[in-house]
Amino acid sequence: MVVGESGVIAKVNGEGRVRRRLFDMGVTPNAEVYFRKKAPLGDPIEVTLRGYELSLRKEEAKWVEVEVKEGK
Amino acid sequence: MKTFALAGNPNSGKTTLFNALTGATAHVGNWPGVTVEQRKGVYRNKKAGIEANITDLPGIYSLSPYTPEEVISRNFILDEHPDAIINIVDVTNLERNLYLTTQLLEMDVPVIVALNMMDALEKQGSSVNAEELSKKLGVPVVEISALKNEHIEALMKEAMKLPEKRKGETVLTDGWLGDLVKEATAIYSKEEGIIHPLFHAIKALENDEIEAKANKSAFAEVSKLIETKGKTVDELEAASADGRYQVITETFATSLSKKEKAASEKLTYSDKVDKVLTNRWVGIPIFLVLLYILFRITFAENLFFADFGIGTFDEGGVFEGLFYAEGHLMSLGKILANFVECVTDWFTGVVAGWMEGAGAWQSFVCDGILGGIFAVMGFLPQILLLFFFFSILEDTGYMARVAFILDRAFRRFGLSGRAIIPMIMGFGCSVPAMVNTRTLSSEKEKIQTIRVVPFFVCSAKLPIVAAVGAALGDAFGIDPALTALVAYFGGVLIGFISAIVMHLTTQREKVPPFIMELPAYHMPQAKALGIHVWDKAKHSFKKLFTIIFVSTVIIWAMLYFRFDWQILGEEETAEYSILGVLGSVFSPIFTPLGWGTQLVATVNGQTMNMGWAFAVSALNGLVAKENAIATFATIANSIGAGIADDVDGALSFSYLVQACGSSLSVGALYSFIFFNVLTIPCFAAVATAKAELPKGTLKWTILFWLGVSYVVSCMVYTSVTFIWPIAIWAVLIIGGGVGIYFYNKHRVAIDGPLNA
Numbered sequence: 077m078v079v080g081e082s083g084v085i086a087k088v089n090g091e092g093r094v095r096r097r098l099f100d101m102g103v104t105p106n107a108e109v110y111f112r113k114k115a116p117l118g119d120p121i122e123v124t125l126r127g128y129e130l131s132l133r134k135e136e137a138k139w140v141e142v143e144v145k146e147g148k
Numbered sequence: 149m150k151t152f153a154l155a156g157n158p159n160s161g162k163t164t165l166f167n168a169l170t171g172a173t174a175h176v177g178n179w180p181g182v183t184v185e186q187r188k189g190v191y192r193n194k195k196a197g198i199e200a201n202i203t204d205l206p207g208i209y210s211l212s213p214y215t216p217e218e219v220i221s222r223n224f225i226l227d228e229h230p231d232a233i234i235n236i237v238d239v240t241n242l243e244r245n246l247y248l249t250t251q252l253l254e255m256d257v258p259v260i261v262a263l264n265m266m267d268a269l270e271k272q273g274s275s276v277n278a279e280e281l282s283k284k285l286g287v288p289v290v291e292i293s294a295l296k297n298e299h300i301e302a303l304m305k306e307a308m309k310l311p312e313k314r315k316g317e318t319v320l321t322d323g324w325l326g327d328l329v330k331e332a333t334a335i336y337s338k339e340e341g342i343i344h345p346l347f348h349a350i351k352a353l354e355n356d357e358i359e360a361k362a363n364k365s366a367f368a369e370v371s372k373l374i375e376t377k378g379k380t381v382d383e384l385e386a387a388s389a390d391g392r393y394q395v396i397t398e399t400f401a402t403s404l405s406k407k408e409k410a411a412s413e414k415l416t417y418s419d420k421v422d423k424v425l426t427n428r429w430v431g432i433p434i435f436l437v438l439l440y441i442l443f444r445i446t447f448a449e450n451l452f453f454a455d456f457g458i459g460t461f462d463e464g465g466v467f468e469g470l471f472y473a474e475g476h477l478m479s480l481g482k483i484l485a486n487f488v489e490c491v492t493d494w495f496t497g498v499v500a501g502w503m504e505g506a507g508a509w510q511s512f513v514c515d516g517i518l519g520g521i522f523a524v525m526g527f528l529p530q531i532l533l534l535f536f537f538f539s540i541l542e543d544t545g546y547m548a549r550v551a552f553i554l555d556r557a558f559r560r561f562g563l564s565g566r567a568i569i570p571m572i573m574g575f576g577c578s579v580p581a582m583v584n585t586r587t588l589s590s591e592k593e594k595i596q597t598i599r600v601v602p603f604f605v606c607s608a609k610l611p612i613v614a615a616v617g618a619a620l621g622d623a624f625g626i627d628p629a630l631t632a633l634v635a636y637f638g639g640v641l642i643g644f645i646s647a648i649v650m651h652l653t654t655q656r657e658k659v660p661p662f663i664m665e666l667p668a669y670h671m672p673q674a675k676a677l678g679i680h681v682w683d684k685a686k687h688s689f690k691k692l693f694t695i696i697f698v699s700t701v702i703i704w705a706m707l708y709f710r711f712d713w714q715i716l717g718e719e720e721t722a723e724y725s726i727l728g729v730l731g732s733v734f735s736p737i738f739t740p741l742g743w744g745t746q747l748v749a750t751v752n753g754q755t756m757n758m759g760w761a762f763a764v765s766a767l768n769g770l771v772a773k774e775n776a777i778a779t780f781a782t783i784a785n786s787i788g789a790g791i792a793d794d795v796d797g798a799l800s801f802s803y804l805v806q807a808c809g810s811s812l813s814v815g816a817l818y819s820f821i822f823f824n825v826l827t828i829p830c831f832a833a834v835a836t837a838k839a840e841l842p843k844g845t846l847k848w849t850i851l852f853w854l855g856v857s858y859v860v861s862c863m864v865y866t867s868v869t870f871i872w873p874i875a876i877w878a879v880l881i882i883g884g885g886v887g888i889y890f891y892n893k894h895r896v897a898i899d900g901p902l903n904a
Contacts, residue, residue, distance in 0.1 A: 093214060093589075094663070095382075096212055096214070096354075096385060097214050097661075097663050099385065099386070099389035099390075100210035100212060100214070100247065100389070101663060101665070102243065102247065102393065104386075104393045105386070106390070106393075106394070113426065114428070115426065116427070116431040116432050116553050117555075117556035117557060118556065119555070119556045120565070120662055122426075122552065126241075126243040127241055127244075128241045128244060128665060128666075129665065129666040129667075129668075130663070130664075131552050131555075131662070131663070131665070131666050132661075132662060132664075133555070133663075136662070136663060
């Protein structure tokens with residue numbers, strides 16, 4: 077996924093507390109996400125999800141599988 | 149009297165509502181995690197005849213806690229049995245907020261949902277059907293705006309009408325998961341003493357860490373049940389979260405009629421601001437420049453670096469020295485400080501006039517009490533101004549962005565971007581900053597952060613920096629704003645270096661994850677800012693007239709008397725006083741730092757040692773950092789006859805410095821600043837660190853503060869003064885660096901790398 081793309085979450089991999097936290101923050105299958113931007117130093121990233129802005133590192137984002145819907 | 153708990157997502161306005169309900173002035177800000185402890189208050193409404201206890205809880209995203217402050221919220225609801233929960237829901241962010249609601253509803257406790265931020269929703273042109281939502285959720289729903297104080301009374305009236313008991317309900321009723329929930333609940337219902345069987349059963353299914361420890365036998369039974377059904381724990385976790393969100397989007401969220409636009413084309417006011425502030429190229433420079441500007445407005449003698457030429461302003465006019473001097477305009481902080489000084493100088497002058505001829509009493513009141521207290525009070529405007537600026541940063545939502553843009557850099561220090569928030573709070577006061585580290589998810593990260601928080605120059609250390617800066621300006625012509633910058637950035641730099649060293653040695657762990665909500669920006673609220681600054685002012689005044697007052701009186705007495713309780717004779721210098729003798733005992737310790745036994749001052753023709761004064765000030769600073777300058781002021785006033793009406797802290801310190809002449813060097817003054825900035829913070833901060841740190845780590849933390857402050861100050865003094873020791877320090881630093889490099893390599897070979 078690159079900046080400016082939207083998609084639908086297909087699966088959340090990973091394990092333990094981080095995965096749990098992602099779920100709690102609304103990162104669940106079928107949720108729509110929009111990749112808004114990268115931080116100035118390239119990481120973390122900011123996504124729009126369920127109507128709010130979430131920031132997470134690429135390290136954590138890599139566990140989330142997204143089906144890209146539309147490119148720019 | 150009934151007790152209601154306020155529960156909801158972080159940044160959903162719980163504390164704003166709490167303040168509105170109880171008339172309290174608790175700290176609010178626009179970033180997740182402002183509230184980190186429970187807070188109690190009472191709601192009284194005589195007209196409606198309602199009285200109730202209100203408890204404000206830290207924000208939580210779910211009842212599966214992730215950070216220590218979230219555990220507080222869960223435990224409160226489970227252990228303290230509130231009569232009902234007032235669930236605050238941010239309507240502008242309905243889906244994610246209702247996720248917590250679905251979990252709260254699983255408990256056997258009455259719930260009322262307060263839809264907050266209705267004003268913001270209406271501004272977006274959207275609306276919500278509260279009645280319909282109430283029917284779907286099965287609990288009352290009230291629309292409010294905590295900020296504008298709208299419908300608060302209606303909310304409390306509804307809350308009072310809630311039944312005594314309520315049976316927990318879940319949205320997880322469909323398919324195999326629904327069956328599992330029913331069977332697990334049956335297991336828990338059999339157990340004795342379980343108050344919320346449904347809630348605990350679902351937590352057991354979700355493989356909750358706390359639940360596993362709390363109810364071992366039932367948990368084990370549920371685990372077996374999961375196995376027999378051929379399901380895995382991972383699968384269940386996903387299914388429950390997914391199930392909740394599905395019901396929310398398909399059933400609950402439909403009560404909201406949004407003026408919907410695709411996320412990609414929606415560019416709100418907040419997004420536009422964000423585009424600039426977190427921009428790839430200018431984001432970090434903007435942050436640094438902003439900080440620099442804030443410091444200049446607070447400290448600078450010459451705000452615009454510009455010499456407008458003597459005569460541009462009305463030289464000799466009443467406002468000279470107040471707004472401008474020598475052809476330059478002063479900063480806002482300086483101007484405000486000058487005003488306070490005018491008043492305090494006038495006051496001391498008047499009192500000194502009255503007490504003319506009263507001997508010891510005049511000295512006691514003017515040198516002792518007024519000297520010490522006014523020395524610190526003179527800095528109050530600058531303290532409050534800086535605090536005001538940081539409150540704006542907090543209130544607008546910029547603080548969370550700072551965490552976002554700097555996370556990548558922080559990872560090198562073994563910290564997540566989240567840790568920058570307590571650090572920036574440290575510029576205000578270390579105590580709340582250390583408490584805020586509860587929002588950090590890892591213990592090692594918490595230890596590192598608490599240890600470096602005092603290195604962020606707090607408002608009580610500001611007088612030290614400002615007074616020494618002014619003295620450096622008077623005696624050596626160094627710009628005070630430059631000194632302030634060196635002190636602040638030096639502290640930050642040493643904080644980062646220590647964090648890296650700890651990360652690579654004693655506090656090794658994988659860098660904790662960073663998953664954080666970025667709240668929408670909003671204009672700073674005058675009321676919230678007012679509360680912040682007023683609270684800080686109250687706190688400062690209280691400190692001034694308690695700790696600092698008492699310390700000054702003691703210092704004065706110890707200066708006025710000798711050990712045999714005789715008044716110090718006319719020909720005897722202050723070093724023979726109790727304070728002088730005690731200070732002289734400690735003075736040799738600070739000789740390697742440049743402000744020990746080598747200091748010799750000439751006052752009124754008498755020559756005396758001066759090292760004791762610095763030693764006493766630094767030690768007295770351990771009680772409260774403002775004491776350091778208050779002590780100097782008292783000493784300067786006591787020994788220098790004829791300056792009794794000059795009680796300004798900076799001036800009296802400057803007077804001492806000039807009296808020391810060539811025995812006091814630039815390096816020694818910088819060393820004095822760094823020692824005070826880096827050493828053991830005040831009593832209050834040490835007590836907080838003790839409470840927040842894991843057991844057994846406090847002694848190492850204190851040793852760390854002592855070691856860092858002593859070594860760095862010594863390095864600063866010797867390097868600036870003699871130049872050649874730079875070589876020795878460089879060798880030591882490089883040696884240490886190489887040592888850590890090889891230690892790290894060795895550990896990586898054993899445990900694997902720290903960073904992915």
